[in-house]
Amino acid sequence: MRKNSVAVLLVFLTLGLSLPVKAEEILVSAAASLTDVLNEIGKVYQSKTKNQATFNFGASSDLARQIDEGAPADIFFSADLAQLDNLDKKGRIETTTRKNLLSNQLVIVLPVDSKLALRSPRDLLQPEMKRIALAEPSTVPVGVYTKKYLESEGLWDGIKEKIVPVLNVRATLASVESGNVEAGFVYKTDAAISRKVRIAYEVPIAKGPKITYPVAVVKESKKKGAAREFLNFLATPEAKGLFEKYGFVVLR
């Protein structure tokens, strides 16, 4: 009898003690291009706060669709301003929590063993540059951005015929890696995932199109406190350092 009550007391004590430190888990729907950096940030966040951030990675347009249908995400971290604007208009996110957190840079990549020299985008007009891979320039954000940039440089009409439109960034890298195309356009952060390509030219931020990764708390989230806390963490110098390590440009 006495043993039992001691046991019960112990159980209550442990329960009581463990309650205040009970970890909260939030779900972050994030653009696939953020996979590596957010996995690392998530680990640091957990070790610092005991709270856990779990990630759902996918194409920003799919993630937005899921949130629109009521999927239980707490935070939306998009690679595309339009997707977040769209959800905002429908009242699906907390407008006051919106932040334009990151930017990215366009780069031209060549196969790592390419003997061609490329000092400026103008060199793409040279005849030895036969084919240039680019994510579908009418729909995929990186393709749309690149086309806009080349038009502003007056190069699009000269290069247009050489463009091989592909599915996405990964396909662009694969075709450059294989040497089937002479060059390709990707984001700077994407170029880092392949050792078989080298960055030949970085489009200066001031000249390039405005690329924005916005983030916000989802309106129907049941863990808004923890979600806000994670958003704040993303703005700490520590998180900024990690974003920069992976090649992102941290805004403000």
Next chain:
Amino acid sequence: MISFSEATWNITLFSLGVALASTLTIFPFGIALSWFLARKRSRFNSFLETVALLPLVIPPVATGLILLKIFGRRSPLGGWLYERGVEILFNWKGVLVAMAVMSFPLLVRSARTSFAEVNPRLEQIAATLGASPLRIFFTVTIPLAWKGIVAGGLLAFSRALGEFGATIMVAGNIAGRTQTLSLAIFDFVQLGKDAEALGLMVITVILAFAGVGISEALVRPKGVA
């Protein structure tokens, strides 16, 4: 070149578990529908069959989108479930629903053919001897058709393991929660981690080979190697 990690085994076990649960879930419905299609003549037959087979031919992403709309919180069914504390999206239940819908046609295709091959005269004879329809089904029809039914089940199981397009829409791509073999392969390929992707591919190919191989062996006509 090839890399296996602890996560690899967890992903494999998770995929196998949900694919098995999905196959068991669709089994009774698949058998009932197949039997109905093979034995009953009604004007709904071709309509029913077409609907059951649709997931085989329409793009998986489109099926995923339809399921997302059906089970999302804002739909009547999704809302009703949500009020009762059942959420399908973004957890293993979403994976199961996607797998079940996508693999259902394969079970029905195979089981229906197998029921149709059972000579109805044998069932009629059993009936004249006084056996109830239920008894006939379990003691005459099923023993004669079991190979095709099991083959269909295996095929459905293998298809469930390979499911991607509908799963990523309904269940998301959440490591440790909804990430199946197919989703993990996609993830690794996108990230340029080919060694890890290759490890998962080896497992997927072995499982698929076993599933489809046994299924084929079951329905192969006797005497054909």
